[in-house]
Amino acid sequence: MNITDKDIKLIKSKGLTVDKVLSQIEIFKNGIPFVALRSAATLDNGILKFTEHYQSELTKLYDARVSNLETIKFVPASGAATRMFKELFKFLDNYDFEKESLNSYTNHEKANAIRLFLIGLEKFPFYDTVMEKIKSAYPKFESLTEGRQLHIFVEMMLKEKGLNYGDFPKGLLPFHKYSSSTATSFEEHLYEAAGYNTNDKGESKLHFTISKDHLSGFKDEFERIKKKVEEKTNTRFSITYSFQKAETDTIAVTEDNEPFRTEDESLLFRPGGHGALIENLNDLDADIIYIKNIDNVVVRKYQDEVSGYKKVLAGKLLETQDEVFRILNALDQNNPTNAELKDIKKFLVQQLNVRLPLDFDKFSEKFKLEFLRESLNRPIRVCGMVINEGEPGGGPFWIKKENGRLVLQIIESPQINKRDNRQREILASSTHFNPVDLICGVRDYKGNKFNLLDYIDPDAGFITKKSMNGRVLKALELPGLWNGAMANWISVFVEVPLTTFNPVKTVNDLLKSAHQVKLFS
Numbered sequence: 039m040n041i042t043d044k045d046i047k048l049i050k051s052k053g054l055t056v057d058k059v060l061s062q063i064e065i066f067k068n069g070i071p072f073v074a075l076r077s078a079a080t081l082d083n084g085i086l087k088f089t090e091h092y093q094s095e096l097t098k099l100y101d102a103r104v105s106n107l108e109t110i111k112f113v114p115a116s117g118a119a120t121r122m123f124k125e126l127f128k129f130l131d132n133y134d135f136e137k138e139s140l141n142s143y144t145n146h147e148k149a150n151a152i153r154l155f156l157i158g159l160e161k162f163p164f165y166d167t168v169m170e171k172i173k174s175a176y177p178k179f180e181s182l183t184e185g186r187q188l189h190i191f192v193e194m195m196l197k198e199k200g201l202n203y204g205d206f207p208k209g210l211l212p213f214h215k216y217s218s219s220t221a222t223s224f225e226e227h228l229y230e231a232a233g234y235n236t237n238d239k240g241e242s243k244l245h246f247t248i249s250k251d252h253l254s255g256f257k258d259e260f261e262r263i264k265k266k267v268e269e270k271t272n273t274r275f276s277i278t279y280s281f282q283k284a285e286t287d288t289i290a291v292t293e294d295n296e297p298f299r300t301e302d303e304s305l306l307f308r309p310g311g312h313g314a315l316i317e318n319l320n321d322l323d324a325d326i327i328y329i330k331n332i333d334n335v336v337v338r339k340y341q342d343e344v345s346g347y348k349k350v351l352a353g354k355l356l357e358t359q360d361e362v363f364r365i366l367n368a369l370d371q372n373n374p375t376n377a378e379l380k381d382i383k384k385f386l387v388q389q390l391n392v393r394l395p396l397d398f399d400k401f402s403e404k405f406k407l408e409f410l411r412e413s414l415n416r417p418i419r420v421c422g423m424v425i426n427e428g429e430p431g432g433g434p435f436w437i438k439k440e441n442g443r444l445v446l447q448i449i450e451s452p453q454i455n456k457r458d459n460r461q462r463e464i465l466a467s468s469t470h471f472n473p474v475d476l477i478c479g480v481r482d483y484k485g486n487k488f489n490l491l492d493y494i495d496p497d498a499g500f501i502t503k504k505s506m507n508g509r510v511l512k513a514l515e516l517p518g519l520w521n522g523a524m525a526n527w528i529s530v531f532v533e534v535p536l537t538t539f540n541p542v543k544t545v546n547d548l549l550k551s552a553h554q555v556k557l558f559s
Contacts, residue, residue: 045305052307053285059305062514066295070500072455078468079434079531084391084446085423085470087533088350096353097346103356105238107325109230114315114519115209115224115246115256115332118283121512122211122545123204125151125305126192133189140185151546156188158549163215164203170197179524207252209332210259213548216337216555223542224256226335232271232296234352235328243276246332247318250281269365280321286314288514290504298511306511312514313499316523318354320490322480329476329520333542336552340537347422347534351477354418358530361385363483364416369411373403386413389529417488417527421448422475422534432521433533435464446529448472448521452500470531473539474520483502487556498522509523 041056049059079085088096120127129152133143144153159165170193172179179187194200203211212220227244236242248256268274287307290298298306305323319327328348336344365382368374374382386392392413396403399407423434432450439445455461480488498517503510517523540552549554 043305048305048307051284052287053283054287054444059289063291063295063297065499065514066291068500072458072461073435073449073453075449075454075461075464076438076439077424078464078470079352079436080469081448084434084436085533086354086532088354091123093350093454094310096357097349099356099427099525100234100349100353104234104236107237107324108323109235109237109328110228110243110245110322110324111235111328111330112322113209113227113244113246113330113332114312115207116249117208117222117332118249118254119206119208119211120204122208122542123196124544125182126155126545127204129190130189130192133185135183135189140183140188143185154546154549158546159191159209161215161549161554162545163212163220163548164195164201165215167212167220169203171200185337196502198485207249207255207332209246209248210252210255213335214337214502214553214555221257221263221334224259225333226268226338226341227268227330227332228263228275229338230335230341230344231275231328232267232273233341234348236273239274239397240272241274241284242275243278243324245278245280245318245322247282249317252480253281253289254363265390281316282309283317284313286310286317286516288376288516289332290506290511290513293510293512295512296527298506298509301507305464307515308504311515311518313500313518313523316490316494316517319478319480319519323487325479325481326355327480328352329441329474329478331474331541335542336476336537337476337555338539339555341553343535344538347538348475348477351420351422351475351532351534354530354532355477355479357416357418358418358528359479360391361389362418362528366411366414366483369407379406382410384412384513390414390530391532393444395443414528415482417524418479418530419524419527420477420532422473422538424473424534424536426468426471427536430500432518434470434472435468435469440442445525446531447528448518450500450518450521452502453498453521470533471539472520473534473541475534475538476520493524493526495522495525498525 046056049056053206077083081087114262143149144156168191172190176190196204209224210222213223213226214221231242231244246256256279280306288305288310290308292298300306383394387394426433432448435447435449436448454465480490482488494517496517498521500515502513502515504513505511517525540550542548
């Protein structure tokens with residue numbers, strides 16, 4: 039790679055080093071090895087399922103302790119809504135209302151999304167707002183053909199001359215329609231947090247990772263809703279924000295693994311994916327950190343159920359921490375007896391999903407204790423898992439590491455070699471899906487905060503193909519926040535009901551029951 043002074047200046051401006059950039063280029067050249075799936079995690083092997091009685095006990099544990107805990111909800115919210123409206127943008131590009139009727143267009147198999155959008159049009163939370171804009175801009179709107187009307191509606195909703203929703207962050211879009219107002223997903227996260235993330239002073243803390251360009255929008259939205267939400271929930275909200283750090287950007291390369299240069303010959307850097315947010319998470323310090331995506335919210339009539347399961351997972355985190363901390367403190371005092379060692383091993387295997395080396399019992403006393411301490415003294419996460427109904431994304435699997443040990447991980451689809459028949463079979467046998475519903479404990483048994491950057495698996499990133507101005511490029515995504523970036527945490531996977539997983543990946547997802555106040559009208 040020929041490094042110019044201009045390149046060095048750009049690299050330094052991002053907080054990166056030339057060596058770091060060169061090492062990223064080597065990753066492109068060498069490739070990232072696929073994971074070695076050994077089996078899917080199931081209810082019999084790696085995923086816990088709780089009885090109603092046990093759920094009740096965990097909820098009581100959490101309720102009894104929460105007033106003395108520092109808790110915060112961490113919400114990745116930098117995603118733009120562009121992909122949510124992908125089919126609508128295609129409609130604007132492909133539908134010619136002067137040459138084709140809307141009925142003819144929507145009869146095409148590829149127009150299923152547009153047909154569903156049209157059928158549910160008046161149920162969308164933004165319908166009235168869009169129509170108000172249309173009526174002032176198009177006085178004769180009612181006399182136009184149905185095809186022209188829908189084209190105007192979509193254009194007014196998405197384009198800059200209208201409401202510009204196509205360029206909004208998901209967090210600031212109207213998600214839900216109530217009798218006298220609409221609510222953004224940002225607002226719904228506040229209502230939800232009040233149900234489980236409130237301290238003894240009546241304060242609920244939330245942290246949103248957003249794009250710098252949208253900071254004023256989020257602040258304005260909070261000021262707009264603050265009084266109403268605080269009065270309804272009897273909660274005072276403390277909101278903080280952060281941005282994906284420039285030093286987590288990764289260089290882009292051509293298909294020949296040469297640095298990709300823009301028209302002015304500058305190096306092209308791209309955001310490193312949600313895995314970069316481990317830096318933002320590492321900047322927070324609390325007893326419990328909840329993690330949930332910005333688009334995974336429900337209308338308020340379902341929020342008690344969602345909050346209830348959050349308490350169950352948090353109770354499981356506290357119960358797990360109590361035992362981990364007890365063991366570590368005991369190991370500091372005395373070497374365990376054979377009976378105690380047997381109990382510790384049982385706890386590691388059955389509760390923490392740690393697979394012991396086959397020759398563990400042959401270790402010296404010193405190495406046994408070192409192994410136990412290393413296995414136990416780590417950040418802990420309790421992750422909700424839902425039944426897999428074909429959603430794209432990551433899931434829980436047992437994988438085989440280079441040292442031969444089996445570890446339980448959340449694995450993303452690009453990490454799996456789908457050309458390998460056996461790997462494809464294991465992927466197909468997966469029973470559960472990762473809905474990004476995490477409860478994290480980031481302090482050790484002495485009360486010190488872990489440096490979360492020490493627990494990343496650097497080999498868990500992946501390379502993707504993108505394009506810019508018609509040119510193909512290769513991009514490097516850092517180990518994902520809830521898979522590679524947390525690969526070396528203690529992981530406890532728990533089945534939670536599908537009602538707790540309601541993401542909005544496409545605009546038509548807003549028509550699902552979890553996002554509708556009135557199911558029949």
